[in-house]
Amino acid sequence: MSRPLLIVGGGPAGMSAALAAAEHGVRSTVVDEGLDLGGQIYRKPTRPDGGAPPHRRGEQLRARVAALADRIEVRRSAAAWGVFEGRRVALSQDGASELLEPQALVLAPGALEFVPPFPGATLPGVMTPGAGQILVKTMGISPGARVVVAGSGPFLLAVACQLVAAGVHVAAVLEASPRAPWLALPLSGFRTPGLLLEGMKYLARLRLAGVPVRHSRMVIAAHGDGALREIEHAPVDADWNPDRARTVREKADALLVGFGFVPRVQLAQMAGCRLEWRPEVGGWTPVRDEHLATTVDGVWTAGDGAGVAGALVAESEGRLAGLAAAHRLGALDAARFAALRAPLLARLRRLAPIRRALDAISLPRPGLANLVDDATIVCRCEDVAWRDVRDAVRAGCTTYRSLKVATRVGMGACQGCSCWPGVARLVAAATKGSPESAGPASPRPPVRPVTLGELAESRIAP
Amino acid sequence: MDDVEFQLNGEAVRCPAGLTIAGALFHLRRTTTRTTRLHAPRTLFCGMGICCECVMEVDGRASVRTCMTLVRPGMRVDAQRGDAELSEAS
Numbered sequence: 001m002s003r004p005l006l007i008v009g010g011g012p013a014g015m016s017a018a019l020a021a022a023e024h025g026v027r028s029t030v031v032d033e034g035l036d037l038g039g040q041i042y043r044k045p046t047r048p049d050g051g052a053p054p055h056r057r058g059e060q061l062r063a064r065v066a067a068l069a070d071r072i073e074v075r076r077s078a079a080a081w082g083v084f085e086g087r088r089v090a091l092s093q094d095g096a097s098e099l100l101e102p103q104a105l106v107l108a109p110g111a112l113e114f115v116p117p118f119p120g121a122t123l124p125g126v127m128t129p130g131a132g133q134i135l136v137k138t139m140g141i142s143p144g145a146r147v148v149v150a151g152s153g154p155f156l157l158a159v160a161c162q163l164v165a166a167g168v169h170v171a172a173v174l175e176a177s178p179r180a181p182w183l184a185l186p187l188s189g190f191r192t193p194g195l196l197l198e199g200m201k202y203l204a205r206l207r208l209a210g211v212p213v214r215h216s217r218m219v220i221a222a223h224g225d226g227a228l229r230e231i232e233h234a235p236v237d238a239d240w241n242p243d244r245a246r247t248v249r250e251k252a253d254a255l256l257v258g259f260g261f262v263p264r265v266q267l268a269q270m271a272g273c274r275l276e277w278r279p280e281v282g283g284w285t286p287v288r289d290e291h292l293a294t295t296v297d298g299v300w301t302a303g304d305g306a307g308v309a310g311a312l313v314a315e316s317e318g319r320l321a322g323l324a325a326a327h328r329l330g331a332l333d334a335a336r337f338a339a340l341r342a343p344l345l346a347r348l349r350r351l352a353p354i355r356r357a358l359d360a361i362s363l364p365r366p367g368l369a370n371l372v373d374d375a376t377i378v379c380r381c382e383d384v385a386w387r388d389v390r391d392a393v394r395a396g397c398t399t400y401r402s403l404k405v406a407t408r409v410g411m412g413a414c415q416g417c418s419c420w421p422g423v424a425r426l427v428a429a430a431t432k433g434s435p436e437s438a439g440p441a442s443p444r445p446p447v448r449p450v451t452l453g454e455l456a457e458s459r460i461a462p
Numbered sequence: 463m464d465d466v467e468f469q470l471n472g473e474a475v476r477c478p479a480g481l482t483i484a485g486a487l488f489h490l491r492r493t494t495t496r497t498t499r500l501h502a503p504r505t506l507f508c509g510m511g512i513c514c515e516c517v518m519e520v521d522g523r524a525s526v527r528t529c530m531t532l533v534r535p536g537m538r539v540d541a542q543r544g545d546a547e548l549s550e551a552s
């Protein structure tokens with residue numbers, strides 16, 4: 001028997017939703033693919049004798065969820081791989097699948113890092129900043145002996161600092177944006193001095209460690225035979241078009257590269273939620289009303305998966321979604337719901353300006369579409385090269401659906417989750433249009449690797 | 463302390479406790495988890511279970527995401543080749 005409320009994702013948004021609902025007596029299940037609650041931002045170290053101490057806020061949220069164990073059931077290492085008829089969720093855990101049928105569903109899946117295709121990007125040793133952070137922070141493992149961190153956005157500095165603190169040799173941080181947006185931060189950031197101070201602290205620490213932070217520079221290619229050996233980087237203009245005449249080659253056996261974040265919307269899509277194109281928060285996001293309800297009855301979304309805005313916004317959104325679900329389930333009357341949501345809405349309004357400033361820094365610029373050559377792999381799962389996609393675009397295929405049929409792009413295990421945001425930009429550049437017109441990737445269950453045997457045993461017909 | 467022993471591609475190897483399989487591969491400086499249909503080597507990329515670049519065969523089960531799975535003593539971990547993951551996974 002499923003509990004009335006199901007929350008997919010146990011990061012700050014998901015945990016906050018469960019807590020808010022539990023405070024009004026609502027019993028919920030929180031499922032998360034990770035080894036423990038916390039999401040990416042509050043990920044807990046797994047190695048007892050290594051890694052960094054866990055984030056304090058993450059520990060607090062985990063402790064509060066644990067204290068309400070009678071109302072909040074937590075299922076770890078549990079992957080939601082499909083959503084059917086609105087809010088029936090297929091879940092895989094320990095090699096077995098089952099269907100959960102809650103009356104209310106909160107989706108809090110978080111975001112993934114945006115890595116556009118570039119030559120050599122599939123070489124072992126090239127990874128997202130998040131992957132490098134997980135290695136060093138939760139396991140005390142160095143991603144390489146000589147590491148370059150590249151891309152855009154404040155997350156790069158945080159990761160570079162964590163690497164340095166762990167004794168990893170960071171050769172450089174390459175930030176594609178010019179210095180100017182950084183200087184703009186203090187003005188818009190004064191309302192949340194915590195975030196600003198953190199940024200300054202990162203820069204000071206990197207300076208102290210002798211790690212150069214170079215602005216208006218971008219990685220344009222990676223080289224190596226079977227593994228990364230060398231990268232090429234070049235200065236870029238305001239639109240991030242590289243000046244190839246001034247390319248520099250640099251040795252590196254690990255390249256941590258990412259250009260901001262993209263909301264994970266696969267589950268919302270399978271639930272039937274309508275999406276809208278909001279490039280300022282990462283691309284396609286579920287359409288929501290002011291209480292975070294999607295266009296599907298009984299389904300809410302909260303946190304970065306509904307538009308990238310960081311952990312503080314995720315917590316407030318999670319609480320709001322949890323309250324809205326509790327209200328729907330009859331555990332909270334309209335007057336109490338109104339009283340409790342008012343301060344959350346006010347807080348979300350206060351957090352908006354700092355987010356806009358941070359977004360302006362990492363928002364991908366059109367020059368990112370100028371890195372591919374004919375042979376560049378644009379879809380990692382299916383080994384699809386740019387020349388195949390380009391030829392299909394020239395032949396008139398300009399949407400996800402038509403390109404998938406013509407080239408297999410986005411057809412692999414990740415179902416376009418990793419590649420499509422980048423390919424859509426390439427298609428937009430080739431057609432002089434917007435990534436919006438290429439449409440979102442459209443996932444089909446199962447969106448996680450589930451064996452045929454497990455599917456057959458579960459009796460869930462996707 | 464490298465105190466967990468497991469089988470990697472048929473060879474006994476050791477790593478500290480509390481590592482994911484992907485973490486253990488980096489610890490061992492052996493990074494390839496799978497090869498693609500064009501025989502290109504791949505390994506950990508997103509680190510959080512989305513990209514499926516780091517899938518391997520674990521204790522006979524195909525397409526296990528090694529970034530989401532902790533090493534257990536005696537575990538059998540094998541590289542996946544070509545389209546192996548597709549035959550079982552989808």
